[in-house]
Amino acid sequence: MFPFRRSKRILSAFAALLLLTCAGCLPSAPQSATPVPSNEPVVLAPPSASPLPTPLPEPALKYLFLFIGDGMGPKQVQAASEALLAGGREPLHFLGFPVVGNVRTKNIDRETTDSAAAATAIATGTKTLNGYLGLDENKNRLVEISETLRDMGRKVGILTTVSLDHATPAGFYAHVDSRRSYDMIADDLFASGFDFFAGGRFHDTPDVAEHAAENGYTILSSPADPAESADKLIVSSGLVFGDYGVPPAIDGGARAGWLKQCTALAISRLDQPNGFFIMVEGGRIDYFCHYNDAGSFVAELLDMNDALAEALAFYTAHPSETLILVTADHETGDVSLSEGDRAVLLRQTISCDNCDDTLVAQCVSAQTPFSDALPLFAAAFGLGELTADETAYLKEAYGHTLKGDLPSSKSNEEYGVYEPITSACATLVATRAGLRFGSGAHTGKDVSVYALGVGSEFFAGNYENTKLHDAILQAVAAYPLS
Numbered sequence: 194m195f196p197f198r199r200s201k202r203i204l205s206a207f208a209a210l211l212l213l214t215c216a217g218c219l220p221s222a223p224q225s226a227t228p229v230p231s232n233e234p235v236v237l238a239p240p241s242a243s244p245l246p247t248p249l250p251e252p253a254l255k256y257l258f259l260f261i262g263d264g265m266g267p268k269q270v271q272a273a274s275e276a277l278l279a280g281g282r283e284p285l286h287f288l289g290f291p292v293v294g295n296v297r298t299k300n301i302d303r304e305t306t307d308s309a310a311a312a313t314a315i316a317t318g319t320k321t322l323n324g325y326l327g328l329d330e331n332k333n334r335l336v337e338i339s340e341t342l343r344d345m346g347r348k349v350g351i352l353t354t355v356s357l358d359h360a361t362p363a364g365f366y367a368h369v370d371s372r373r374s375y376d377m378i379a380d381d382l383f384a385s386g387f388d389f390f391a392g393g394r395f396h397d398t399p400d401v402a403e404h405a406a407e408n409g410y411t412i413l414s415s416p417a418d419p420a421e422s423a424d425k426l427i428v429s430s431g432l433v434f435g436d437y438g439v440p441p442a443i444d445g446g447a448r449a450g451w452l453k454q455c456t457a458l459a460i461s462r463l464d465q466p467n468g469f470f471i472m473v474e475g476g477r478i479d480y481f482c483h484y485n486d487a488g489s490f491v492a493e494l495l496d497m498n499d500a501l502a503e504a505l506a507f508y509t510a511h512p513s514e515t516l517i518l519v520t521a522d523h524e525t526g527d528v529s530l531s532e533g534d535r536a537v538l539l540r541q542t543i544s545c546d547n548c549d550d551t552l553v554a555q556c557v558s559a560q561t562p563f564s565d566a567l568p569l570f571a572a573a574f575g576l577g578e579l580t581a582d583e584t585a586y587l588k589e590a591y592g593h594t595l596k597g598d599l600p601s602s603k604s605n606e607e608y609g610v611y612e613p614i615t616s617a618c619a620t621l622v623a624t625r626a627g628l629r630f631g632s633g634a635h636t637g638k639d640v641s642v643y644a645l646g647v648g649s650e651f652f653a654g655n656y657e658n659t660k661l662h663d664a665i666l667q668a669v670a671a672y673p674l675s
């Protein structure tokens with residue numbers, strides 16, 4: 194069949210590309226043999242029995258990865274990609290994938306979706322209302338791709354950097370008509386029987402430990418501390434970091450590499466003869482686009498890209514059995530790009546949340562004068578040399594912060610959701626980078642899907658987000674396990 198052959202070519206080409214990246218490690222080819230003197234007859238050696246190339250095994254779709262950057266529109270991807278390029282760093286892994294599709298994201302009754310309706314569309318192939326999870330607009334229960342694959346014998350892992358009961362991860366296991374029904378969502382999580390979860394902590398579920406024990410789950414505080422037990426696992430970052438979500442990637446520290454480590458642990462726990470389905474969400478890209486913090490959303494996107502490296506390493510070892518998809522549920526922030534120094538997006542080293550909680554709190558408490566505070570903020574946001582206009586802009590914002598003379602709504606209007614000095618620093622980063630936020634909300638913009646591996650050909654084209662579900666099923670049917 195056509196897709197069968199085409200996929201093999203894609204596999205071969207990409208496997209060759211991956212191998213080429215290691216070509217420098219190989220010993221160089223031997224020099225040609227000493228020339229034969231021309232006055233002697235040339236005796237041709239019998240053709241050597243050169244080994245036939247080992248044929249690739251028949252593709253069978255055993256392992257599926259679905260990476261979802263929440264709020265990750267094409268301009269978010271472009272900004273991160275160009276920042277890496279400007280910073281002399283390795284490009285985003287998924288931009289090299291051989292198949293790219295364009296995905297429309299509207300929900301069933303409006304142009305702009307939320308993460309619940311979008312996750313439901315991707316997971317079930319049915320558009321629904323905002324706020325609904327795993328239900329159609331009439332509240333009929335839908336079957337999620339994760340459930341279908343579980344029933345086909347694959348192990349299932351759901352990973353996110355927001356809380357485990359948040360809309361996108363819940364779209365792959367829950368069936369409720371409100372994304373805020375956290376207690377019911379948690380019940381559905383435990384009833385799913387999925388083998389691995391990783392994310393922040395639960396909301397309204399005080400008896401999580403009890404639920405977990407009853408349903409055969411062991412809760413871990415860290416992916417670095419995997420249980421020996423054969424139980425199903427839940428890695429809950431809240432046990433270490435406290436917050437509902439995993440702390441911002443840009444703030445580093447103990448948080449660094451958390452999603453990558455969880456992805457590696459999921460792969461090692463779920464690899465079995467019938468394969469797995471692993472959904473990994475970069476959930477805080479959306480959060481920082483809502484709050485117009487450009488350096489922080491880029492850090493979240495790069496954090497998901499680091500986790501993707503684990504899937505790529507697995508693909509390299511299992512190229513004829515693995516499909517990797519990278520996509521988004523919708524765009525957030527109405528991001529546009531113009532001329533600018535994208536590398537400044539990589540120099541910011543603090544999230545606006547953390548800046549408010551630490552640097553601003555300390556300065557306000559000590560009533561630190563602007564001349565002393567400015568170098569601290571400039572360093573945290575990687576601002577370097579400041580022009581007179583930039584300095585004046587920060588000075589005015591800092592004055593408002595010290596005096597606390599802007600009510601939160603006014604601060605929101607003039608500067609953003611953070612303290613005026615924090616928002617002003619984030620605005621300077623974005624302005625220098627040539628990045629502009631048109632809003633603090635979701636938009637109806639299209640997103641992209643990047644596909645690599647067995648069945649990737651089903652993801653080319655221009656289509657509604659529901660097709661992602663359908664195309665996964667098509668790929669699974671086209672490349673069955675023997």
Ligand SMILES: [Zn+2]
Binds near residue numbers: 479480483525
């Ligand atoms: Zn959002």
